[in-house]
Amino acid sequence: MNTFSNIKELFTALNREVGLLSEMFKKRKSVKNFQYDYALDLVDNNDNRIKFLIDREVIRQNGNNLEIDDLFLQFFEQVLNANEEINTSYINENIEKIKQTIDYYLNENSEQRKYSYLREIKKTLRNVGNITLRNVVDLKRNIDNTFKNEPNYKNKKAKLHHFDNKRKDIVKLIELTEKLLSDGSITFFKTATDEELSRIIVQLKIQLQKCAHNLIEIEKQIIDFLNQIQYQNNVIEKLRQVKYLKDQFTLETSTDFKAVLNANNAVIFEPNPTYPLKLSLEYLQADEEVYASILKIAKQINSGVKFSLPLADKISSEYLQTQIEEEVQINLEEIKNGFVASSYNLLDFVCSYQFPKEVYFEDIVTIYCQLISQYDATFDITEKYQERENIEFAVVYPK
Numbered sequence: 431m432n433t434f435s436n437i438k439e440l441f442t443a444l445n446r447e448v449g450l451l452s453e454m455f456k457k458r459k460s461v462k463n464f465q466y467d468y469a470l471d472l473v474d475n476n477d478n479r480i481k482f483l484i485d486r487e488v489i490r491q492n493g494n495n496l497e498i499d500d501l502f503l504q505f506f507e508q509v510l511n512a513n514e515e516i517n518t519s520y521i522n523e524n525i526e527k528i529k530q531t532i533d534y535y536l537n538e539n540s541e542q543r544k545y546s547y548l549r550e551i552k553k554t555l556r557n558v559g560n561i562t563l564r565n566v567v568d569l570k571r572n573i574d575n576t577f578k579n580e581p582n583y584k585n586k587k588a589k590l591h592h593f594d595n596k597r598k599d600i601v602k603l604i605e606l607t608e609k610l611l612s613d614g615s616i617t618f619f620k621t622a623t624d625e626e627l628s629r630i631i632v633q634l635k636i637q638l639q640k641c642a643h644n645l646i647e648i649e650k651q652i653i654d655f656l657n658q659i660q661y662q663n664n665v666i667e668k669l670r671q672v673k674y675l676k677d678q679f680t681l682e683t684s685t686d687f688k689a690v691l692n693a694n695n696a697v698i699f700e701p702n703p704t705y706p707l708k709l710s711l712e713y714l715q716a717d718e719e720v721y722a723s724i725l726k727i728a729k730q731i732n733s734g735v736k737f738s739l740p741l742a743d744k745i746s747s748e749y750l751q752t753q754i755e756e757e758v759q760i761n762l763e764e765i766k767n768g769f770v771a772s773s774y775n776l777l778d779f780v781c782s783y784q785f786p787k788e789v790y791f792e793d794i795v796t797i798y799c800q801l802i803s804q805y806d807a808t809f810d811i812t813e814k815y816q817e818r819e820n821i822e823f824a825v826v827y828p829k
Contacts, residue, residue, distance in 0.1 A: 432485045443483070444488075447473065450480075450483075451498065454469075454489065454496065454498050458497070464497060466494045466496055516596045516600075520561055521558060522603060524554050528551055528554050528555065531547050532551065535547040535551065548627070552630050555627075555631065556630060559637040560637075562603070562637065563640070565596075566641045566648070569597060570648055573651060576590060586659060591656075597645055597649060597652070607638060608635070611635065672685075758786050758787040760787075765797070766801060766804075771828075776798060776809065777818065777823045777825075780798050798823065808828065809826050809827070809828060810829045811824055
């Protein structure tokens with residue numbers, strides 16, 4: 431298996447194949463497989479680019495089908511907050527890791543190694559808060575999606591029960607974390623007097639409290655969804671029984687549905703009654719907002735009452751005179767062509783360029799950045815830098 435030699439090579443490969451990876455990520459849940467021929471169209475029919483990703487296990491090939499590798503797929507989903515898996519074991523692992531690192535810290539005599547253990551504890555505490563909060567958000571989203579989009583009744587009910595168990599697991603992990611912060615390692619928190627650690631602990635407690643409140647709402651939501659599912663299932667079962675009796679021509683003899691319908695006085699399909707309310711003359715005369723309300727009502731019922739509107743004064747002739755304002759524009763294309771034909775670097779060329787209007791150093795910096803952003807394909811951007819007025823500029827030459 432080939433691997434990326436460094437971070438730069440990894441990001442260069444991902445950036446070069448951003449079109450292919452974006453389409454594969456969008457269609458990761460599609461019923462149809464992502465065809466190899468379609469992938470070729472997204473990489474300009476260059477087969478080597480696809481093989482490069484396969485060799486480094488960014489994507490996997492199964493016959494004529496392609497899919498993103500699980501490691502990169504999980505990374506994309508977590509970063510984009512599109513993950514559907516509720517992983518409570520990872521929270522538990524981080525809690526155990528904190529306990530172990532605290533023991534290492536208390537047993538260590540070297541200040542340097544103690545500081546490295548302290549950094550590890552702070553990083554793990556931040557991870558616990560972020561992962562717990564993300565799991566709660568993912569749990570709520572998955573519950574909503576399951577209730578709204580799962581067509582199978584049994585699977586919908588089973589998934590909701592499964593998510594309820596996940597909720598209970600997260601609640602237990604929150605309690606374990608709060609216990610760890612309160613009385614599980616009193617010696618450590620008294621010994622490690624670190625300001626950043628105190629801020630992280632306060633932030634973690636706030637995140638755990640927020641998660642606990644959201645989990646209470648999630649529990650109510652699960653119970654409500656399960657009750658709705660049960661009610662809908664009971665209605666469907668009754669409809670099936672009625673349909674069966676109707677098909678057997680025994681509905682009237684086996685049930686008393688006619689008597690039930692005759693006794694039902696439901697008015698659900700009737701319009702809501704309206705009761706006119708007459709306002710007192712004292713209220714009409716005293717309230718300042720009454721006049722505006724009367725105008726709105728009169729407009730709605732088209733009473734025909736016309737109100738005279740005051741006419742505006744004649745517009746002064748001074749406002750009708752035509753005024754011309756001229757503005758000198760800088761042609762970036764012309765500057766680029768002159769730079770490509772020269773042998774100067776970009777900054778020196780822009781500073782010595784004869785502009786059609788007076789420009790200041792801030793304008794030169796803006797023009798320099800605009801040229802690089804629009805015509806980077808025709809420029810050779812080197813790794814050298816030059817400084818001018820306390821600003822570092824990359825040395826750029828024409829290709």
